[in-house]
Amino acid sequence: MRTFDLVIIGTGSGNSILDPRFKDWNVAVVEKGTFGGTCLNVGCIPTKMFVHTADLAATPGASARLGVDSTLDGVRWDDIRDRIFGRIDPIAAGGREYRKNHADNSNVTVFEGTGRFTEPKVLEVTLTDGTKQTITAPKFVLAAGGRVTAPDVPGLAEVGYETSDTIMRLAKLPKKLTILGSGFVAAEFAHVFSSYGVDVTVVARSGALLRSEDDDISGRFTALAQEKWDVRLDRKTVRAERDGDVIRLHLEGPSGAETVESDVLLVAVGRTPNSDILDVVAGGVAVAPTGHVVVDEYQRTTVDGVYAVGDISSPYELKHVANHEARIVQHNLLHPEDLRKADHRFVPHAVFTSPQIASVGLTEREAKASSQRYVVAEQAYADIAYGWAMEDTSGFVKLLADPASGQLIGAHIMGPQAASVIQPLIQAMSFGLRADDMARGQYWIHPGMPEVVENALLKLVLD
Numbered sequence: 001m002r003t004f005d006l007v008i009i010g011t012g013s014g015n016s017i018l019d020p021r022f023k024d025w026n027v028a029v030v031e032k033g034t035f036g037g038t039c040l041n042v043g044c045i046p047t048k049m050f051v052h053t054a055d056l057a058a059t060p061g062a063s064a065r066l067g068v069d070s071t072l073d074g075v076r077w078d079d080i081r082d083r084i085f086g087r088i089d090p091i092a093a094g095g096r097e098y099r100k101n102h103a104d105n106s107n108v109t110v111f112e113g114t115g116r117f118t119e120p121k122v123l124e125v126t127l128t129d130g131t132k133q134t135i136t137a138p139k140f141v142l143a144a145g146g147r148v149t150a151p152d153v154p155g156l157a158e159v160g161y162e163t164s165d166t167i168m169r170l171a172k173l174p175k176k177l178t179i180l181g182s183g184f185v186a187a188e189f190a191h192v193f194s195s196y197g198v199d200v201t202v203v204a205r206s207g208a209l210l211r212s213e214d215d216d217i218s219g220r221f222t223a224l225a226q227e228k229w230d231v232r233l234d235r236k237t238v239r240a241e242r243d244g245d246v247i248r249l250h251l252e253g254p255s256g257a258e259t260v261e262s263d264v265l266l267v268a269v270g271r272t273p274n275s276d277i278l279d280v281v282a283g284g285v286a287v288a289p290t291g292h293v294v295v296d297e298y299q300r301t302t303v304d305g306v307y308a309v310g311d312i313s314s315p316y317e318l319k320h321v322a323n324h325e326a327r328i329v330q331h332n333l334l335h336p337e338d339l340r341k342a343d344h345r346f347v348p349h350a351v352f353t354s355p356q357i358a359s360v361g362l363t364e365r366e367a368k369a370s371s372q373r374y375v376v377a378e379q380a381y382a383d384i385a386y387g388w389a390m391e392d393t394s395g396f397v398k399l400l401a402d403p404a405s406g407q408l409i410g411a412h413i414m415g416p417q418a419a420s421v422i423q424p425l426i427q428a429m430s431f432g433l434r435a436d437d438m439a440r441g442q443y444w445i446h447p448g449m450p451e452v453v454e455n456a457l458l459k460l461v462l463d
């Protein structure tokens with residue numbers, strides 16, 4: 001058994017923990033897949049590169065009503081795909097090379113294989129050549145992320161479906177794509193592929209897309225989606241079958257039995273933490289019923305010296321959360337006498353679909369359920385100067401605030417650049433700025449998009 005000072009499992013957010021301050025630590029890094037993890041290789045980065053090209057491809061369709069006539073001559077899938085991964089793959093390879101062979105990392109040993117705990121702080125790694133190595137350390141960081149799941153639908157495993165891990169590398173663009181699921185991945189890839197001219201069907205088991213968003217966002221997004229995609233709501237997927245090049249889903253819905261056919265099926269029904277593959281329970285680490293490793297506010301697991309970060313322990317499953325937690329663990333490893341807490345008070349997210357969506361804090365549904373007093377204000381993009389100039393028809397900001405304290409408790413935006421427009425609201429919530437002070441205590445550039453936030457703030461009726 002080899003002994004290290006620190007073992008890091010997973011090279012997504014885990015890889016960012018090491019810096020020159022660890023130069024005197026004898027560190028083992030364990031990775032079973034591609035260096036860099038989900039966000040770099042199959043998540044945030046490539047998806048947003050596809051979304052950018054989708055936004056470009058969608059422009060001719062949106063600009064004619066403003067008097068700018070252009071046509072989309074075509075989408076060169078092979079070129080888009082190869083350009084994107086031609087930029088990403090070398091970063092992953094470079095990250096691996098740096099950790100394995102660069103002089104900066106002479107204190108780091110990379111184990112390429114799958115780690116599995118056999119007892120507390122003892123990890124057996126099955127290397128890619130099939131051999132096994134056992135390693136131990138007083139400190140561990142569990143950063144093994146999560147993986148795509150699939151529902152238990154008869155025939156599904158046999159039809160050859162895609163997931164977010166595989167769909168971006170398709171050999172050719174499909175004519176017809178069915179997406180099973182109606183969350184983040186579904187909304188983003190429906191936008192990408194429909195903008196490229198693919199005929200998209202979205203199968204949702206509930207009555208709305210993105211239903212964990214505020215009901216106004218989810219409702220309006222679903223209505224817009226129904227204009228662009230074949231949206232099947234309240235559908236149970238009963239069976240899947242392949243018939244030559246066609247994948248057929250048998251559904252049951254409000255009007256009875258129906259089928260949907262396509263040449264590619266994307267399954268996008270969520271992810272599960274990799275705590276089972278890692279057998280953290282054998283390592284003495286407690287796991288929640290969701291499969292997430294249990295951590296305290298310092299990102300400590302139930303085993304002394306063992307920390308966890310990112311999707312393996314976080315219900316948010318977002319890269320900015322994993323990054324924040326990695327910085328907290330980095331500090332806590334280096335300064336055990338001065339531990340820092342992770343801050344999960346106001347975790348925002350954005351869905352890079354069309355229109356873009358961003359949100360932070362409570363939805364109105366959650367505010368109602370919490371029985372706290374709240375006031376609501378809404379502002380349409382169309383009624384601020386820039387949104388009016390763009391002739392935006394669907395975008396809006398919805399704010400919830402506590403009228404007694406003046407504090408914002410939730411912000412929900414659908415519309416152009418929502419992921420950027422929301423940032424001052426995240427800042428206000430994080431630093432406790434009152435909504436009225438925020439509106440009146442600063443200039444808002446005219447005519448800038450953030451005026452939609454200013455006007456929503458001004459509409460809040462506080463005590």
Ligand SMILES: Cc1cc2nc3c(=O)[nH]c(=O)nc-3n(C[C@H](O)[C@H](O)[C@H](O)COP(=O)(O)OP(=O)(O)OC[C@H]3O[C@@H](n4cnc5c(N)ncnc54)[C@H](O)[C@@H]3O)c2cc1C
Nearest residue numbers: 010012013032033037038039043115145310311317318319
């Ligand atoms: C399609 C898609 C788009 C996304 N877009 C966004 C976005 O726009 N914004 C955003 O904030 N988030 C986004 N996310 C979520 C984001 O990618 C994740 O939250 C983030 O990557 C999690 O990082 P992590 O370090 O926890 O895990 P990962 O990056 O998944 O890293 C875990 C690593 O551990 C390795 N590993 C697992 N088990 C073992 C084992 N037993 N032994 C050795 N190694 C192991 C894995 O191979 C992997 O490399 C997206 C996710 C997906 C799937």
Ligand SMILES: NC(=O)c1ccc[n+]([C@@H]2O[C@H](COP(=O)([O-])OP(=O)(O)OC[C@H]3O[C@@H](n4cnc5c(N)ncnc54)[C@H](O)[C@@H]3O)[C@@H](O)[C@H]2O)c1
Nearest residue numbers: 151181182183184185186205268269270316317350351352
């Ligand atoms: N922009 C971003 O930040 C971004 C983008 C993509 C993915 N992600 C992350 O990746 C994770 C995975 O994304 P996702 O879209 O797969 O998950 P999700 O949790 O966002 O959505 C899953 C969807 O599948 C549906 N579903 C679940 N079980 C089902 C079943 N048996 N049959 C039919 N539908 C079912 C759910 O109702 C939900 O609509 C998310 O949690 C998210 O945090 C983030």
